[in-house]
Amino acid sequence: MMTKARPLLPALAATLVALGTLCPPTNAEAARTRKKPVALQDDNAPDAVTYGRREDVVALAAGIAERRGLDRAWVEETLAQARFIPGVVRLIQPPPAGTAKNWAAYRARFVEPVRIRAGVAFWRDNERWLREAEARYGVPAAIVVGIVGVETIYAQHMGNFRVLDALATLSFDFPRDARRDRSPFFRDELESFLLLCRQQGSDPLALKGSYAGAIGMPQFMPSSWLKYAVDFDGDGRVDLHASAADVIGSVANYLAEFGWQRGQPTHYAVGAPVDVAERAVLLAPDILPSFSAAQFAEHGAALETAGRQHEGPLALVELQNGNAAPSYVAGTQNFYAITRYNWSSYYALAVIELGQAVATVVEATR
Numbered sequence: 001m002m003t004k005a006r007p008l009l010p011a012l013a014a015t016l017v018a019l020g021t022l023c024p025p026t027n028a029e030a031a032r033t034r035k036k037p038v039a040l041q042d043d044n045a046p047d048a049v050t051y052g053r054r055e056d057v058v059a060l061a062a063g064i065a066e067r068r069g070l071d072r073a074w075v076e077e078t079l080a081q082a083r084f085i086p087g088v089v090r091l092i093q094p095p096p097a098g099t100a101k102n103w104a105a106y107r108a109r110f111v112e113p114v115r116i117r118a119g120v121a122f123w124r125d126n127e128r129w130l131r132e133a134e135a136r137y138g139v140p141a142a143i144v145v146g147i148v149g150v151e152t153i154y155a156q157h158m159g160n161f162r163v164l165d166a167l168a169t170l171s172f173d174f175p176r177d178a179r180r181d182r183s184p185f186f187r188d189e190l191e192s193f194l195l196l197c198r199q200q201g202s203d204p205l206a207l208k209g210s211y212a213g214a215i216g217m218p219q220f221m222p223s224s225w226l227k228y229a230v231d232f233d234g235d236g237r238v239d240l241h242a243s244a245a246d247v248i249g250s251v252a253n254y255l256a257e258f259g260w261q262r263g264q265p266t267h268y269a270v271g272a273p274v275d276v277a278e279r280a281v282l283l284a285p286d287i288l289p290s291f292s293a294a295q296f297a298e299h300g301a302a303l304e305t306a307g308r309q310h311e312g313p314l315a316l317v318e319l320q321n322g323n324a325a326p327s328y329v330a331g332t333q334n335f336y337a338i339t340r341y342n343w344s345s346y347y348a349l350a351v352i353e354l355g356q357a358v359a360t361v362v363e364a365t366r
């Protein structure tokens with residue numbers, strides 16, 4: 001993968017211009033530069049480029065204030081202090097086209113001793129809340145524990161980017177060479193973040209999270225916090241940074257809202273059809289459950305006994321293993337619900353298997 005050249009530092013750039021080394025910009029280029037400044041500093045430099053009164057920033061501030069009933073001056077001033085973070089642009093880029101996926105390698109990152117030990121401690125410390133969440137939402141403790149473990153290793157890594165900076169960078173300077181422009185999504189999240197800060201009484205310049213703007217122990221995006229976070233411990237506020245109870249209840253509520261079915265397995269073992277054309281039919285809907293167990297059999301898929309008795313729709317989920325043969329599972333509606341948290345079958349199965357590994361240790365040491 002090619003690395004991008006680092007931008008010139010301001011002092012060096014000024015020197016080169018003075019010497020005539022850099023070509024002076026055309027009028028059109030100068031206009032574009034005024035509207036969309038280039039960040040010349042490192043991510044954490046104290047003099048990092050801020051968005052200031054850029055035209056598109058001011059326009060978005062006006063729209064947010066009108067839609068959300070927020071003070072326009074406050075929104076403008078807040079966005080003016082947002083910084084462009086080059087590292088965010090680098091991190092949001094997908095891997096190069098053709099990069100082979102590897103389920104075995106992916107699994108090894110998450111189902112490993114550090115996360116399992118931390119998960120056992122989290123489970124034991126919060127067993128009451130895990131039981132209550134399962135009773136209310138139908139989501140097993142192992143699934144909630146798996147998600148929190150994969151996301152942040154139980155609060156050990158919640159992100160060091162200012163959320164405001166990350167969301168502003170992806171709203172106004174989403175990489176042009178990305179496979180698709182997701183800036184509208186991040187502008188919506190930036191709007192939700194400002195509303196969340198006003199509702200919570202939080203300083204938007206202080207909150208930190210991931211390079212994509214996800215927040216807290218469960219790494220909720222701001223819109224998800226507003227829609228699905230719950231005050232599970234009943235203390236009058238939602239705290240996804242320090243309240244394990246609120247985290248547990250919010251994760252379970254999120255999955256329930258996205259169709260979690262109480263008592264249903266997440267997946268079944270399956271042998272994929274040998275015939276390439278038949279396998280392609282089952283893989284066509286991707287991870288969306290679309291076929292009955294009988295249809296699986298008609299297309300040559302060999303389900304385990306429990307899977308053959310499953311009454312709901314199933315999806316044939318393929319997980320590549322680099323140069324080795326792929327792995328397959330038959331995903332249920334609950335497998336699909338986990339992918340609504342992170343749209344990846346690799347993520348979903350890692351969550352499931354980490355949760356199972358933690359549950360095994362907890363049960364063995366009671």
